[in-house]
Amino acid sequence: MQFSSSLLEKAVSEFAKLPGIGKKTALRLVLHLLKQNTGDVSNFSEVIARMRNEIKFCQRCFNVADADICSICANSMRKQEIMCVVETIRDVIAIESTQQYNGIYHVLGGVISPLDGVGPDQLNIESLISRVQKETTTELIFALNPTIQGDTTIYYIQKKLSPASIGHPLNLRVTTIARGISFGGELEYADEMTLARSLQNRLPVESYVANR
């Protein structure tokens, strides 16, 4: 692409660095901003810079936060003894959007994946183990993506929490979110693994109807 302004060119190439945004889309976005008020564009640019500079990560659960402790951890209305283990901040947002969960979180920052060079030390696993021991946690819910890496991570953490590893048994229920056929999904197109697991973990109809 040929630009007659280097300011325009630089702005387009900055936008084009974002994931999923090519040169043409970047140009469309920049020309849109060019049509907006100077004030609106300054605000846009300021909000982005402030977000990156001022955002903090919760010292307890590693979720994004405006202070040292995130608003979920700081909320005394939430059940502090139920902890949901997720991969990323995005998963926290997804679960929060269901408005069905009233416990707290622990963000691992990913899953164990030796092929990508991610070992347990790169993740917030050590802090999870110590939180579970220090806090009054009674249930640990794993809400990881259903991948081999996710399952490996669950297995690793469970081993780390075993009496053999800690030295004494913990009074802790460890669960994982249900795998099964999605709402609106069709049996015929489900993969065998999902279908087999959802048969294995079948539910009594009463509880299913009650939950609807």
Place this chain on the structure above:
Amino acid sequence: MQFSSSLLEKAVSEFAKLPGIGKKTALRLVLHLLKQNTGDVSNFSEVIARMRNEIKFCQRCFNVADADICSICANSMRKQEIMCVVETIRDVIAIESTQQYNGIYHVLGGVISPLDGVGPDQLNIESLISRVQKETTTELIFALNPTIQGDTTIYYIQKKLSPASIGHPLNLRVTTIARGISFGGELEYADEMTLARSLQNRLPVESYVANR
């Protein structure tokens, strides 16, 4: 969507204001920026703000420019007597990218469209008329989109350039870019209008082969 950080929420809603970017894409972009260096993100935000604040519009052709006159107008290697009339800056970029055009431009800023409240006074038409009279223009090429509004605009400008309107005849060739079947297009799927026009304006095979 539920956010545990207002900084994150604001950044997402700013991105979601951009055209074609919804809440989920905005979140993906913001989380991507959150993973980058502080310096890179400051640079991103600075480049955007600078672009909006410092960019100028060429006083001659209304293209984007870093100075009072754009680099195309200021380029003495380009044929100053051939002027291409386009709707937007984007069209300038598209034509420049072909690397086949060596004249200068005039950006109208849109086309006449009474339904959208755009009349000739909102466009850079007056300045086009005076440029053509003052400068040594010998050919005016209309490269407007093939819409009724585009055709109306061409008709309007041509009337404004007629001897009846100016008071004396101009030594000016007025052309428009060819309409026809696109390369890779199929006759069978072309609309009647395009096919009819491309039959009407058929070319001698020699010139077609020479241009390939």
